[in-house]
Amino acid sequence: MATFSSLTQNHLLQAVAEYDARGEEEFLAVHGFEPLPAYALVHQGQSYDLRAVVGVAHRFATGRLATAEEFASSMDVVVTILRRRGFGVTEPAAAVRTPTRSGTSRTPARSNAGSTRPRPTATRARTREEVPPAICPTCSMALPATGRCDDCG
Template sequence: MTDFDVVTRDHVLSAIAEHDERGVDAFLTVYGFGRTSEFLLHHEDTTYDATAILGVAYKHATGTAASRRRLGNGKHQVAEILQALDFETTYVDTTALAIDPATGEWRDVADVGAEEARDAWAEAARGVLIEVAGRYHALITHKELATQVQNLTGIRTKQMPHYWIGDVLTRVAADCDKRDEPLLAAFCITADGSVSSAYGPAVLTATGTAPDDADDHAAKERLKAHRHFDAADLPEGGGVPALSDKLAATRGRERKIRHQEREIAKCPVCYLQLPATGVCDNCA
């Protein structure tokens, strides 16, 4: 991780001021960050992406921003550095709904409306998925994403994720298409390692074309996104598309079974397997 000893409190305040001037979405886009799903910085009743703020504070100190790649996986160090400069940071548990969300208090979907809630979740999901895209061959499950967007927005629901996460991902996909970006929804998978049944319709809604094989399409979109968002550890040559490990193993087993079950043509005289010509070499 980059040496941040050169960063002072004033540099962080300058990064915060730049964030406020640009607006959150433009700020994160310009510097290639997604919203962190773990550490948040609090300043004057406003919540910021701790990783992005520190990365841009480094620019104010040195002239060059510290990218996601340079920050690496040192998110705990990000929090420690900011705390040492007398800033408040909080950790957001990505596996369960927090006691206190990033916004400070919970609101229920019934209080804000389903459309507003899903728009907010889609905006938060974009940031989370950009973070995932920044790690080569990383993935996130529907359950994990559903938990994170609720924690980040402070809007919660008692509905199971499968009732609404597909619609949220459709909104994310449509937004990516408008931005001429790879479809970030491709990073979200089910427990069996496959994209959900909502992925194909989401692609159709966003692009006008339905994929023949949703998982193969998603693998290619993920690779495009890794390249677009400058993924850490991207191999020389740009990497390769990949299914999730679980789905790849499942498809491998299915291919093996199909091969084993394939009827083998045998010579009616000597019972040896016939070659592709259909003429037994032994009996000819």
């Protein structure tokens, strides 16, 4: 069972870069994924096969390629992680969930199917860039918040 919480934005960007370099068909074939048109990862206006990109990013994070079968029960978790890492995700309309007061999710009812009124957009907090820690030039250890190495002074 794959745990996708180990994925960072850098792992996902590596997978997207490989996807761009190889092209969609070769990327999917090399890693053994079938296209999943219902879900797409969106980055800089481009759409990518979500399962394939996350599977390869999982390999960058853990050394093991996540298989398509591992996504079956954890797609909601994967979508949440991707959004927290700053990526857009398109998903099928039936899969969109809204939280209820009890904390569980439910599928929204479609009462205004013919409505042309635009949906309100939610504002999201900006994601923080992952900044590598400062390194001591003498001993190559990560510096504490003070900026002075504990070992070298």
